[in-house]
Amino acid sequence: MTTAYDVPADILIKRLAEHIKNNITQVTPPEWAFYVKTGSHTERPPTDKNWWYNRAASLLRKIYFYGPIGVKELRSAYGGGKSVGYALRHHRDAGGTAVRKVIQQLENAGLVTKLDNKGRILTSKGRSLVDRVSKEIFEEMIKSNPELKKYG
DSSP, X not given: XXXXXXXXXXXXXXXXXXXHHHHOTTOOOOGGGGTSOSBTTOSSOOSOTTHHHHHHXXXXXXXXXHOSBOHHHHHHHHOEEEOXXXXXXXXXXXXXXXXXXXXXXXXXXXXXXXXXXXXXXXXXHHHHHHHHHHHHHHHHHHHHOGGGGGGO
């Protein structure tokens, strides 16, 4: 059985983002999403108009791999280095709202759920979505390179 572990992350996130944008109506960027920075470590807002859907797809993948995982760990994962003059870069967490609101929308869509006080995990619907998209990607990879069939 093909899972998200078997396909490249960039292709999986791109396909999941397309699926979320076209099929899941609960996940929509709020008005402020186009003007806000994603954290104090960034200098400008994202230039990609679909960054909200990419973040949702990336969060689905991270929760798939590392769940149960909390917002604090996800903020740290999406954070980055902030320039502080001549000193070395200092790590800053990503903005909490940009992570929390996407997770809440994924919960409303039935893809993610809370696990007591341990964090978020994927529901069976969310896991099957990620696995289905992974299988489609892997089948396309096999068509282009038949040698991969022995790994699937």
